Each structure stands twice: as structure tokens, then as C-alpha cells.
Amino acid sequence: MDKKTQKRIIIDILLVIALFAGLYVMEKTLPRNSMVFPVLKKGAIYALLAVSMNLLNGFTGLFSLGQAGFMLLGAYTYAILTIPVQSRASVYQYYDGGALTFALPPWLALILAGVVAALFASLIGFAVLRLKSDYLAIATLGFAEIIRAFVQWEAMGPITNGSNVLRKFPYFRSVLVPFAVVGICIFVIVLLLNSSYGRAFKAIRDDEVAAEAMGINLFKHKQMAFVISSFFAGVGGALFAMFNTTVIASTFKSSLTYEILLIVVLGGIGSVSGSVMASFLYVAASEWWLRFLDEPLFIGAFQVPLLKSGFRKVVFSVIIMVVVLFYREGMMGKNELSWEFIKDRLGKLKNKLKNIGKKKVKAEAENE
Amino acid sequence: MEFSKFLPYILSGVSVGGQYALMAIGYTMVYGILRLINFAHGDIFMSAGLIMVYLATWLPIYVAMPLTIAITVAIGFLVERIAYKPLREAPRMSIMISAIGVSYFIQNFALYLTGGLTKQYPEIPFISRTVEIFGQRTKMVTVITPFLTLFLVIALVTLIKKTKVGMAMRAVSRDFETSRLMGIKINSVISVTFIIGTFLAAVGSMLYFTNYTGVSTISGSMPGLKAFVAAVFGGIGSIPGAVIGAFVIGICENIIKGLGWTTFSDAFTFALLIVILIFKPNGIFGEANTDKV
Numbered sequence: 272m273d274k275k276t277q278k279r280i281i282i283d284i285l286l287v288i289a290l291f292a293g294l295y296v297m298e299k300t301l302p303r304n305s306m307v308f309p310v311l312k313k314g315a316i317y318a319l320l321a322v323s324m325n326l327l328n329g330f331t332g333l334f335s336l337g338q339a340g341f342m343l344l345g346a347y348t349y350a351i352l353t354i355p356v357q358s359r360a361s362v363y364q365y366y367d368g369g370a371l372t373f374a375l376p377p378w379l380a381l382i383l384a385g386v387v388a389a390l391f392a393s394l395i396g397f398a399v400l401r402l403k404s405d406y407l408a409i410a411t412l413g414f415a416e417i418i419r420a421f422v423q424w425e426a427m428g429p430i431t432n433g434s435n436v437l438r439k440f441p442y443f444r445s446v447l448v449p450f451a452v453v454g455i456c457i458f459v460i461v462l463l464l465n466s467s468y469g470r471a472f473k474a475i476r477d478d479e480v481a482a483e484a485m486g487i488n489l490f491k492h493k494q495m496a497f498v499i500s501s502f503f504a505g506v507g508g509a510l511f512a513m514f515n516t517t518v519i520a521s522t523f524k525s526s527l528t529y530e531i532l533l534i535v536v537l538g539g540i541g542s543v544s545g546s547v548m549a550s551f552l553y554v555a556a557s558e559w560w561l562r563f564l565d566e567p568l569f570i571g572a573f574q575v576p577l578l579k580s581g582f583r584k585v586v587f588s589v590i591i592m593v594v595v596l597f598y599r600e601g602m603m604g605k606n607e608l609s610w611e612f613i614k615d616r617l618g619k620l621k622n623k624l625k626n627i628g629k630k631k632v633k634a635e636a637e638n639e
Numbered sequence: 640m641e642f643s644k645f646l647p648y649i650l651s652g653v654s655v656g657g658q659y660a661l662m663a664i665g666y667t668m669v670y671g672i673l674r675l676i677n678f679a680h681g682d683i684f685m686s687a688g689l690i691m692v693y694l695a696t697w698l699p700i701y702v703a704m705p706l707t708i709a710i711t712v713a714i715g716f717l718v719e720r721i722a723y724k725p726l727r728e729a730p731r732m733s734i735m736i737s738a739i740g741v742s743y744f745i746q747n748f749a750l751y752l753t754g755g756l757t758k759q760y761p762e763i764p765f766i767s768r769t770v771e772i773f774g775q776r777t778k779m780v781t782v783i784t785p786f787l788t789l790f791l792v793i794a795l796v797t798l799i800k801k802t803k804v805g806m807a808m809r810a811v812s813r814d815f816e817t818s819r820l821m822g823i824k825i826n827s828v829i830s831v832t833f834i835i836g837t838f839l840a841a842v843g844s845m846l847y848f849t850n851y852t853g854v855s856t857i858s859g860s861m862p863g864l865k866a867f868v869a870a871v872f873g874g875i876g877s878i879p880g881a882v883i884g885a886f887v888i889g890i891c892e893n894i895i896k897g898l899g900w901t902t903f904s905d906a907f908t909f910a911l912l913i914v915i916l917i918f919k920p921n922g923i924f925g926e927a928n929t930d931k932v
Contacts, residue, residue: 334732364862402916404731405676409867410916413909420906525860526746529739537738581751588744595740596725599733 279610287322287454294446294525306559309514313558314448316510316549318501319453321546322460323503328532329605330464331496332476333400334408336528337392339500342416343523344391345384345508347422347595350363350437350518351430352380358439363432370429381452387499387503391418396497400490412525435522442513449510461543463499471495476541533591538602545603549598557587647775648897649890654850656889657784661843662866663873663881664795665836671812671876672832674731678738679718681863682745683837687711687844688760688854689749694759704763708841715837724826731904742860749856757853766819767849782847787846791839792882799878804831812876861905864890868912872923 294311301307320338327333352375354362363369366393375383399410422431431437443449465471471492474482483489512518538549594601604611662684669677690710695727722741726734766780799805807828810818819825840914848854867886873880886910892904915922 315725320889328732334735385689398913398917402920405674406916406920408735409676409864409871412864413912414866416909417906422900424902511917526743526857526862529743532736532739540732579751580754582749583749584752587745587749588740592722592737592740592744595733595737596722599729606759 276499291447291450292452298446308446309550310555310559311446312514314447314554315446315453316507316514317531317534318406318547318555319456319503319510320507320531321550322457322543323500323507324380324531325535325538325543325546326464326503327539328470328495328535329546330476331472331493332479333493333496334404335411335497335500336525336532337395337411337415337501338410338504338531339523339525339527340411341392341504342389342511343415343422344388345505346512346518346523347431348384348387349377349380349436349512350440350507350510352383353377353440355439355441362437363429365435366428366432368462368464369432377493378441381506382502384509385502385506389502389510392498392501393494396494400497400595401491409549411526415523415525415528417522419520429518437439437518438516440518442516449514450504452510456506457543457547460499468492469494476536495527501508507577536601537591537594539600539604540581540602540608541605542603542607545601545606546610548608549602557583559572561586640652642865643736643774645894645897646773647777650772650775650781652890652893654781654889655847655893656886657788658843658847659862659869659889660788660845660882660885661734661839662862663792663869663885664792664878665840666867666869667873667875667878667881668808668832668836670870671722672808672815672829674736675723675734675738676867677739678735678785678863679722679745680836680840682742682749682860683715683718683846683860684840684847684863685710685859686714686745686749687837687841687860688751688848689746689758690849691759691845692758692854700761700763703761703893704845707845708838711844712837715833715840716930719830719833724829727757737846746856746860751854755856756782757855760848760851761800761854761906762764763845766846778850780846784846787842791842792878793910795835795839796878798835804828824894851878865905865908871912872915872922874924877922877924880922880924 297307319340324335324338327335351371355374356372359371360368395411395414399414400406402410421427423431423434424431427433442544464472471482471487474485474487475492479489495547508523515522532551534553535546537553539546562577563585564586565580566578568578658722665680666677669675669680687707691703694706695704698706718741721918722737723734726737735738766778766783768779769776770779771777772781772782773919784809799808806822807818810821810823811825811828815825848858853857872884872887873882875881885924888908891911893906895901895904895907
């Protein structure tokens with residue numbers, strides 16, 4: 272390791288410490304009910320969900336739409352395992368207190384949430400990973416729907432509470448916990464992507480036939496990407512459950528998958544940092560900055576037209592369509608946010624400004 | 640179990656099957672030509688329902704019906720021109736994402752218009768009438784749907800087999816590039832495909848929503864997915880296949896409901912899809928196609 276990389280790593284670690292210190296200070300100083308906290312929490316959780324989807328769609332080229340199903344598995348696993356024993360009677364009121372008579376500590380349940388999602392993914396993977404692009408999409412979407420029907424089944428009631436809501440499970444009040452969990456998960460994904468496995472994933476994405484000819488075991492690597500992505504989707508689902516403080520199957524419809532997919536597209540298909548930035552931007556805009564679009568606005572006696580409940584989402588869909596049609600690369604394309612990237616962009620910007628300046632001078636000279 | 644107990648379920652299965660069939664044709668034709676799962680098709684189906692609701696409030700029903708069809712067809716045409724045409728040369732994933740984006744937009748726009756309320760569907764006089772068949776009371780629409788579906792399918796197949804446009808459509812779905820070289824105007828063929836698809840979806844929506852109390856913003860997505868499964872079941876690209884698939888799904892789904900497994904009626908469709916994809920990926924009537932490197 273040369274001096275330069277060493278220095279970089281130290282700077283990165285310092286940045287992470289600064290981020291957490293900043294969050295801590297914010298929690299201590301800002302009022303409890305500030306909009307900042309739910310936005311940060313949800314943004315972080317969406318970041319993990321988007322990155323895990325990107326691992327599959329952007330880095331391995333497998334167009335899967337099963338995200339909501341794996342999130343559901345994670346959320347249900349977490350909720351079922353952690354509801355305190357004394358609260359079970361009131362939560363499972365239609366099922367005599369449910370079948371489980373123990374509760375696990377949240378940390379263990381969080382990991383198990385990922386494990387359960389990953390197990391299901393490995394089973395499903397055998398069946399669907401042979402399918403080609405759009406068939407794979409529709410098959411994974413179908414699996415997500417089947418899972419959703421299954422947990423709502425009456426016979427599963429003593430475990431999943433049927434179509435009733437699960438609640439009273441422990442959750443974290445602090446913003447720091449989701450940030451820490453999400454940070455660790457994304458760090459692991461980045462390590463994986465930079466390993467030889469990650470390079471194999473990218474090779475499969477770029478050309479399946481060529482990758483196979485180079486000796487990459489297609490099924491093994493696809494299965495691996497699918498299982499790992501689902502693991503993190505499960506963990507993300509558990510965090511999402513904590514954020515909502517309740518779990519109900521109807522949250523995890525295909526529209527949730529689409530939402531995450533659109534975030535991935537906004538950030539750039541194939542860019543981890545793009546997904547993270549897009550998640551925070553998306554959540555902040557939809558939950559906070561664009562809220563005013565939903566409120567009727569009066570300037571004197573004049574009511575600004577169009578503004579009413581739901582307009583925010585219309586504006587949002589238009590923005591997303593514009594990105595999909597005209598900026599197919601999204602925010603980052605396949606690039607990652609790094610010091611080189613920022614330097615590069617700044618350099619380009621400088622050149623552009625210089626050129627504009629030159630043109631002006633030229634134009635002035637010609638005018639004279 | 641006796642037959643008469645299942646009769647109402649089979650009847651409504653045939654009816655729903657016909658309505659799915661009208662949608663499934665739109666999926667199978669678009670997929671045949673563009674290799675695109677048109678995720679927005681179900682939402683266009685839903686918007687046809689909403690347009691009807693709004694038009695029927697200030698127009699007589701017999702004016703509102705053709706107008707609804709005309710507006711829906713215009714929407715289908717515009718969606719193709721705006722969201723799919725610019726992406727002709729793009730990777731297939733992009734155009735699919737664009738379709739999901741359109742679906743997201745239509746749903747949100749409908750949410751904005753309706754304020755999230757379920758809108759009462761107007762009563763279409765003739766087909767909402769109650770009739771008695773095999774001793775079962777049911778709506779006229781149940782009887783009409785299969786016949787109307789068959790009529791439209793025969794008309795469509797004749798169009799594809801006998802006319803010049805139909806020949807162009809077959810050529811484009813066989814080989815996109817070559818038919819372009821042969822002087823076929825690809826863009827107009829694709830537009831015609833979308834126009835036919837949305838026309839059938841609009842007719843289907845009138846039959847479908849007559850059976851239900853109202854239209855909500857998401858009432859298109861599930862029938863849409865089921866119609867797509869029907870298209871895959873029959874072999875994507877094949878119109879008779881899509882129709883048969885749709886009837887199979889409609890009837891099975893209702894029998895499952897009759898057995899008291901309503902929770903699984905949606906899941907069944909997807910289980911069927913996965914079984915088909917694994918064991919017979921080209922469907923029952925589909926042609927085997929090989930991948931060229």
C-alpha cells in the first residue's frame with residue numbers, strides 16, 4: 272500500500288467519523304419532531320434497498336423485480352421474532368397469542384431477517400435464474416406476489432398474524448442505528464463488488480456468452496448475486512419495519528419494488544454512490560421539500576391552480592420519466608463518487624467556463 | 640361437490656377470462672413486435688375505466704362509450720410515441736424501465752384526479768341487465784363477453800392474415816431489421832399495434848368494470864399482470880394462445896375462489912406462470928426461437 276492510498280483511507284475514515292458526529296450533534300440540538308430525522312432514517316434504509324437492487328440489476332445485469340417480496344420476508348421475520356412475549360397476546364388477538372413463545376434480541380433478528388430472505392432467494396434462484404431478462408423480471412415479480420399471498424393465509428395466522436398488522440416490536444429511536452447498519456451493509460457490498468466475484472458479475476452483465484467462454488460459472492455467480500442481494504433486501508426490509516413501527520403485508524406490493532427501481536435509475540444503474548445519493552434525494556424531495564405541492568396555496572384571493580393532494584407524485588413521475596427518456600445514465604451513470612471523479616468533473620467545469628469566457632472575448636472582438 | 644354449486648364460479652370465470660383475453664392480446668402483440676412487456680397496459684385499461692366514469696357524468700352513455708374508446712386509443716398511441724419510440728435503439732432494460740415509469744405516472748395522475756377515491760362505474764343499460772342462465776341469476780355481461788371476445792378475435796386474426804397492414808405486422812414481429820430494409824414503415828406498424836391493443840383494452844375495461852362496483856387507481860395492475868401471464872401461457876406472440884390462456888386463467892381463478900381459497904387466487908396465476916416458464920418457456924402455441932450471438 273503506498274502513501275497515497277494510506278492517506279485516502281485515513282481521510283475516508285475521518286469523513287465517516289465526522290458524519291456520525293454530525294448526526295449525533297443534530298440529534299442533541301434539533302427538536303425531536305424535526306422533519307430531518309425521518310427523512311434521514313428513511314433515506315438510509317432506501318439507500319440499502321437501492322444498492323442491493325443495483326447489485327443485481329446494475330452490476331450483474333439480472334433484471335429482477337422481487338425486491339418487495341424479499342423485503343417482506345425480512346420485515347416479517349424481524350417482527351415475528353422480536354415481539355416481546357408479554358405483548359404477543361394483544362398482537363395476535365385473533366390467534367390466541369400466536370405460536371411462538373420466545374423473543375429474540377433485535378440484533379440477532381436483524382441478521383436472521385437477511386438469512387431468511389437469502390434462503391428463499393436460493394430456492395427461487397434455482398427455478399428462475401435460467402430465464403432471460405424480461406421473463407426473469409415477471410417471474411420474480413410473481414414470486415413476490417406469491418409470498419405476499421402466503422403470509423396472509425389464514426392457516427399461517429398463528430405465525431404471521433394473517434392479514435392483520437404486526438406491531439409492538441422493538442425499534443430504534445436514534446438515527447445513528449440505521450446509518451450504522453446501512454453503512455456496514457453497503458461497505459460489505461462495495462468490498463464484494465471490488466473482489467474477483469464482483470468483476471465476474473460485471474463480466475456477466477456486459478456479455479453473458481463471452482463471460483462463460485472465459486470460464487465464469489454463470490449459474491453459480493448469478494445465484495450468488497441473487498442470494499446476496501436478497502440478504503440485504505431482507506435486512507433493509509427489517510429496518511423498514513422498524514421505521515414504520517408496524518408490518519402489514521399490503522405495504523409490500525409491486526409498487527414498492529418500482530419505487531426502489533426508479534431510485535436506482537435516478538442514481539445510475541451500476542453506481543453504488545449514485546443509488547445512495549438518489550435515495551436521500553428522493554426521500555427528502557418526496558417527504559419534505561415537495562410537500563408544498565400537495566397543499567392548496569393562496570396568493571391573496573387567487574388560488575394557485577393544480578396544487579392539491581397528490582400533485583407532488585405527479586410532478587415526481589414526470590421528473591422520473593424525463594430522466595428515463597433523456598438522461599438514461601441517471602446522476603452517476605456507471606461512475607462512483609470519489610476524489611478523482613470530483614476533480615475530473617471540476618476540471619471539466621473549469622474548461623467549460625474558460626471556453627465560455629473565450630467565446631465571449633471572441634464575440635466582443637468580432638463585434639468591434 | 641356438485642356441479643350446480645360451481646356453475647356461478649365457472650360462469651364468472653368465462654366472463655373474466657374473456658375480459659383478460661381482450662387485454663392479453665395487447666400484451667402479446669406488443670411483445671411480439673417490440674419484445675417489451677408493456678407494464679403500462681394494465682394502467683391504460685384502468686384509465687379507460689376512469690375516462691368512462693368522468694365522461695358518463697355529463698354525456699349520454701351511448702356518446703360516452705365511443706368517446707372513451709377514442710380517448711383511450713389516443714393515450715395508447717401517445718404513450719408509445721413519447722415513452723417507447725425514443726428508446727428504439729436503447730438496451731431492452733431501458734425500455735422496460737420506461738414502461739414501468741409510464742405505469743407509475745398514470746397511477747399517480749389517476750390518484751391526483753380521483754383524490755384516491757374509488758369511483759362508481761356508470762351502468763351501461765344493456766349489459767348490466769340481470770338475466771337467468773342455467774337457473775343462475777347473473778348480469779348480461781357474463782353472457783355477452785365470451786361471444787364479443789370471440790368476434791373481436793376473429794376480426795383481428797382476419798385483419799392480420801388478410802390485409803397489408805397485417806402482413807407488415809407479421810413481418811416486423813418475425814424480423815425487425817429485415818422488414819425495415821424491405822421498406823416497411825416500422826413506426827406506423829408499431830403505432831397500429833398499439834392502437835389495436837388499446838382499443839381492445841378499452842372494450843375489455845367496459846365489460847370488466849361493469850362487473851365491479853368501481854374503478855380505483857390500482858384496479859388495472861393486477862388484471863394487467865394476469866393478462867400478461869395469459870399471453871405467456873399461450874405462447875407470447877400468438878393471439879389464439881393468449882385468448883385460450885386468458886380463459887384458462889379466468890376459469891381456474893374463479894374455481895379456486897369457489898373452493899374458498901380466495902387468498903391464493905392471485906398467487907395461482909403466478910405459480911402457473913413460473914411452472915410454464917420452467918417447463919414450456921415458449922407457451923403452448925409459441926414458436927421456439929433460438930438466440931443468435
